[in-house]
Amino acid sequence: MPSSASTLRRITVLSGGVGGARFLQGLLHGLRSGVVAGGSADTEVTVVANTADDWWIHGLKVCPDLDTVMYTLGDGIDVERGWGRRDETWSARTELEAYGVEPTWFGLGDRDIATHLVRTQMLEAGYTLSQVTEALCRRWLTPVHGETVRLLPMTDDRVETNVAVADPDSPSGRRVVHFQEYWVRLRAAVAAEAVLAVGQDAATPAPGVLEAIGEADLVVLPPSNPVVSVGTILGVPGVREAIRATAAPVVGLSPIVGSSHVHGMAAQMLTSIGVEVSAGAVGAHYGARSGGGVLDGWLVDERDAAQVPALEEAGIRAAAVPLMMSDHDATAAMAAAAVSLVTSDPA
Numbered sequence: 001m002p003s004s005a006s007t008l009r010r011i012t013v014l015s016g017g018v019g020g021a022r023f024l025q026g027l028l029h030g031l032r033s034g035v036v037a038g039g040s041a042d043t044e045v046t047v048v049a050n051t052a053d054d055w056w057i058h059g060l061k062v063c064p065d066l067d068t069v070m071y072t073l074g075d076g077i078d079v080e081r082g083w084g085r086r087d088e089t090w091s092a093r094t095e096l097e098a099y100g101v102e103p104t105w106f107g108l109g110d111r112d113i114a115t116h117l118v119r120t121q122m123l124e125a126g127y128t129l130s131q132v133t134e135a136l137c138r139r140w141l142t143p144v145h146g147e148t149v150r151l152l153p154m155t156d157d158r159v160e161t162n163v164a165v166a167d168p169d170s171p172s173g174r175r176v177v178h179f180q181e182y183w184v185r186l187r188a189a190v191a192a193e194a195v196l197a198v199g200q201d202a203a204t205p206a207p208g209v210l211e212a213i214g215e216a217d218l219v220v221l222p223p224s225n226p227v228v229s230v231g232t233i234l235g236v237p238g239v240r241e242a243i244r245a246t247a248a249p250v251v252g253l254s255p256i257v258g259s260s261h262v263h264g265m266a267a268q269m270l271t272s273i274g275v276e277v278s279a280g281a282v283g284a285h286y287g288a289r290s291g292g293g294v295l296d297g298w299l300v301d302e303r304d305a306a307q308v309p310a311l312e313e314a315g316i317r318a319a320a321v322p323l324m325m326s327d328h329d330a331t332a333a334m335a336a337a338a339v340s341l342v343t344s345d346p347a
Contacts, residue, residue, distance in 0.1 A: 008038040008339070012046045012216040012248075014154075016229025017053070017065040018082040019255060019263055019325075021072035023222035026331020028073070028149070035332045036339050038217075044148050046212040048239075050224075051129065051153045052161040052197050052232040055180050057106060058096070060116040061123055064180075065229065066133055067115060069151055074140030082263075085111040105185040128156040130206045152212065154233045157203040161228050163272075164194040179228060188265040192272035195227055200235050205242075213242040220338060221252035221295070223262070223323065226282050227269035234294065243294045249342035251297040252286060253334060254279035257323055258303050280307030288315030297342040299323065299334070317341055 008031075013024060024047060031039035050065045064083065071077040071085060078084045088109035097104050108116065115136065122132045133153055141149050161179035165186070174193055182188060213219060224230050234240045243250055255266045256279045267277045275285045279300035287293015297317040300307055305320035312318055319341050325331040 008036070008040075008043050008217045010044045010046065010212075010216045011039070011218045011220060012048065012212045013220045013222055014048050014050075014224075014230050014233045015065070015069055015222055016050050016224030017068040020047075020049075020065070020222045020224040020229065021069045021077070022082075022325045023220075023224075023253070023331060023335070024069065024073060026325060026328050026333075027220070027335040028145070029328040030332030030335045033332065036336045038339065038343065042148065044150070046150045046152060046208070046216070048152050048154055048206075048209050048212060048233055050229045050232050051155060052159045052200070052228065053179055054158075055160060055178055057103070058101070058108070059120070060108070060113070061120045062108070062116050063119065063129075063133075063153070066151065066153060067112070070133075070137060070140045073149060073151075074137075074144055076140060084109050088112065103181075103185070106180060128206075129153045130156050130208070150208075150212075152208050153206050154209065154239070155203040155236050156206050157199060159197055159199040159203050159232065159236070161232060162196045162198055163192045164196065165190050166193060183265065188268050192268050195269060195272050197232050197235055200232065201237065203236050205236055205238050209236075210238060210242045213239070213246050213248075216246060216248040218339065218342070219243060219246060219248050219250040220335075221250070221286065223253045223255040223325075225255060225261075225264055225266045225269055226275075226285060227266070227273060240294060244289055244292070249296045250289060250294055251299070251338045251342045252283070252295055253299045253323060253338055254282055254301065254304070256282055256304075257301040262324070278307065279304040280310055283307075283311050283316055283318065284314055290315045297338070299338055299341060 030036040031043045032041045054063045068083050078086045093107040119132050162176045163182040164174045164176050167175040261267050270277050283298035286295045295316050300320050301323040302320045308318045321337045
């Protein structure tokens with residue numbers, strides 16, 4: 001439940017890729033500039049990242065959300081794309097296409113391939129994904145953030161998101177594609193009829209995940225996709241229960257502004273599970289902790305201010321503030337508002 005303002009020694013963030021990574025940049029900026037009340041440059045931030053987007057391609061293990069967070073916070077991201085390496089080249093992709101090797105619609109950059117090679121070799125040598133991620137972060141996060149930022153996969157087990165789409169040529173009238181095919185090849189331009197996280201029910205949280213939630217002073221659900229990013233993390237057995245049990249306040253920021261998402265495909269994914277595409281509906285989907293959900297507080301954009309009263313009635317402390325991550329200062333202000341929402345006494 002929300003508590004009075006106190007020192008934020010540890011913050012845990014459940015993150016997807018681009019949206020979560022950009023929020024994390026602003027959060028860290030806010031902590032180090034003094035904008036976030038109770039925080040400081042010494043505040044430890046643990047990121048629990050979605051791994052259900054992961055897949056194997058050309059014999060390599062690719063972890064898009066882990067890498068997007070790692071590259072972004074390690075100052076190696078291609079800022080314009082929001083994913084992949086800065087100053088990337090694509091010679092390997094060109095050569096694979098010349099050989100006719102499928103899938104040609106998913107390209108791996110030459111610099112990015114090095115990360116996937118290291119990850120794959122370590123996994124095949126018997127290391128867990130958590131151990132591999134820790135090793136990779138020694139290059140990317142430690143030089144920039146020291147020991148104050150830690151990146152954890154949600155699980156070391158294989159979980160893969162699949163999306164069912166209409167297929168009139170199939171006996172069932174639909175076919176199932178990997179999330180990456182839906183997003184990259186189909187560009188989320190066809191309706192998602194169902195979303196399936198294969199392997200999730202048998203997965204266990206990665207080492208450190210439950211502790212990071214239980215020992216946090218604040219838990220944040222950033223403006224990541226509520227179905228296939230934050231939703232898949234919460235779907236790992238034990239994670240949702242840990243969120244409900246933690247003594248820390250839990251606050252989220254809406255990925256929906258006005259009538260649609262700011263980035264990605266949250267609208268398509270919400271429609272696939274029957275949730276209205278609105279900031280208030282997403283907050284209600286997560287639910288109030290007092291009623292068995294996961295939220296104490298929920299920020300919506302100022303243009304969605306009319307949805308605040310219904311959220312409050314549902315037991316979720318809510319407020320409307322600007323939620324466009326236009327730069328680090330704007331995002332830091334969002335993070336500060338989120339902290340204030342659940343750590344200050346109600347007016």
